[in-house]
Amino acid sequence: MTASTSHGLTVTEVRLTPVLVADPPLLNTQGVHQPYTPRLIVEVVTADGVTGLGETYGDTKYLELARPLADRLVGHRVDDLNRLFAEADQVAVDAARVSGQVDVGGLRGVQTADKLRLSVLSALEVACLDALGKSLGLPVHALLGGKVRDAVEYSAYLFYKWAEHPEGVPAEKDDWGAALDPAGVVEQARRFTERYGFTSFKLKGGVFPPEEEIAAVRALAAAFPGHPLRLDPNGAWSVETSLKVARELADVLEYLEDPTLGTPAMAEVSAGTEVPLATNMCVTTFAEIKEAFTRDAVQVVLSDHHYWGGLRNTRHLAAICRTFGVGVSMHSNTHLGISLAAMTHVASTVPNLHHACDSHYPWQSEDVLTERTAFEGGTVRVSDAPGLGVELDRDRLAFLHRRWLDDDGTLRDRDDAAAMRIADPAWTQPAVPRW
Ligand code: GKR
Numbered sequence: 472m473t474a475s476t477s478h479g480l481t482v483t484e485v486r487l488t489p490v491l492v493a494d495p496p497l498l499n500t501q502g503v504h505q506p507y508t509p510r511l512i513v514e515v516v517t518a519d520g521v522t523g524l525g526e527t528y529g530d531t532k533y534l535e536l537a538r539p540l541a542d543r544l545v546g547h548r549v550d551d552l553n554r555l556f557a558e559a560d561q562v563a564v565d566a567a568r569v570s571g572q573v574d575v576g577g578l579r580g581v582q583t584a585d586k587l588r589l590s591v592l593s594a595l596e597v598a599c600l601d602a603l604g605k606s607l608g609l610p611v612h613a614l615l616g617g618k619v620r621d622a623v624e625y626s627a628y629l630f631y632k633w634a635e636h637p638e639g640v641p642a643e644k645d646d647w648g649a650a651l652d653p654a655g656v657v658e659q660a661r662r663f664t665e666r667y668g669f670t671s672f673k674l675k676g677g678v679f680p681p682e683e684e685i686a687a688v689r690a691l692a693a694a695f696p697g698h699p700l701r702l703d704p705n706g707a708w709s710v711e712t713s714l715k716v717a718r719e720l721a722d723v724l725e726y727l728e729d730p731t732l733g734t735p736a737m738a739e740v741s742a743g744t745e746v747p748l749a750t751n752m753c754v755t756t757f758a759e760i761k762e763a764f765t766r767d768a769v770q771v772v773l774s775d776h777h778y779w780g781g782l783r784n785t786r787h788l789a790a791i792c793r794t795f796g797v798g799v800s801m802h803s804n805t806h807l808g809i810s811l812a813a814m815t816h817v818a819s820t821v822p823n824l825h826h827a828c829d830s831h832y833p834w835q836s837e838d839v840l841t842e843r844t845a846f847e848g849g850t851v852r853v854s855d856a857p858g859l860g861v862e863l864d865r866d867r868l869a870f871l872h873r874r875w876l877d878d879d880g881t882l883r884d885r886d887d888a889a890a891m892r893i894a895d896p897a898w899t900q901p902a903v904p905r906w
């Protein structure tokens with residue numbers, strides 16, 4: 472690399488644009504998705520005028536950290552990421568945001584200062600890799616050592632769902648219809664296969680009593696014999712209930728995801744069943760790995776490259792999992808196409824990825840890209856174009872940002888319980904375990 476190209480990689484500006492994105496009324500154990508959900512879009516601009524894109528969670532607690540972390544990047548090169556990560560802990564995190572405990576209201580595991588920072592750094596890292604790839608004419612997967620597959624498999628992410636958001640709540644319409652019983656879940660799964668060709672299915676559970684969710688998974692097994700099935704109640708069940716569900720669905724489950732909360736309880740379930748357990752809640756930081764793996768509490772870790780701190784950390788996680796003989800894959804949260812591209816690039820480089828990743832993307836009718844990413848046969852093709860291989864649509868970005876600016880603050884922090892209380896004012900956050 473010449474001195475001038477090296478200088479050209481220096482970050483001159485980082486643009487941070489919070490947006491609100493339409494989201495259907497998807498149910499989970501903590502309530503229902505709000506009609507619009509916050510995301511943060513990151514643009515890293517280099518001295519050469521190249522712009523790299525990143526995306527992460529957009530709630531206030533992430534936005535608070537985004538500006539100070541982004542400021543530390545300015546003046547450094549996009550290929551100088553290790554230093555940014557090393558310096559990041561000098562950025563203070565509001566103590567009120569940190570509990571050190573599993574945040575029952577968050578579905579994303581333990582809340583630590585480090586994890587909040589990593590969730591923001593992930594978007595800066597992805598944006599830097601996108602800019603670096605564009606500058607060098609290389610795809611992001613090449614910067615991670617190269618792809619080992621040309622397409623990444625995703626699973627259909629099924630949700631219990633209302634037909635629409637509560638009356639009177641401003642929202643976008645969707646054409647998925649309601650899914651509130653086994654027949655509705657099977658119908659939703661059929662649409663997913665027709666529209667995107669998915670061949671494996673994950674059902675978000677913890678919404679109805681376990682018997683009803685067992686019936687829904689049984690109905691899926693009957694409708695799609697032999698297809699991999701997962702059920703994820705986000706820790707809503709006791710150990711006893713988890714074991715009962717595992718027993719009743721042992722012949723059809725690929726894995727049971729976060730049946731119960733916390734490593735000790737997961738270890739108890741794991742000891743009592745042959746059904747593999749997966750998690751995106753009890754192992755969400757490197758610090759949690761030792762206890763979970765030595766106690767054999769989980770057999771599959773589902774990365775979320777956002778809170779694991781980006782694509783390189785996701786590869787570190789995969790290497791640790793490989794060492795311990797633990798499987799690895801990815802779960803998702805409401806996200807747009809930049810995150811899907813990032814997930815696809817890193818997933819393409821992980822040799823030990825033996826389970827389809829899940830993605831909320833089909834639920835998002837809106838995006839900030841000029842072209843939506845397509846699923847073909849349930850897979851996303853790995854782009855070989857420079858960087859992530861996606862292009863920002865500035866008009867769409869401005870439109871979704873305007874929605875964020877116009878919001879009075881009620882939607883800027885995802886709160887599924889508050890959204891549920893609009894439909895049912897008496898609804899309270901269920902105690903854990905719920906069943
Ligand atoms: O979108 O309702 C949801 C999910 O429950 C999400 O918040 C979870 O983080 O999908 C995630 C999961 O696998 O637990």
Ligand code: MG
Binds near residue numbers: 750751752
């Ligand atoms: Mg999960």
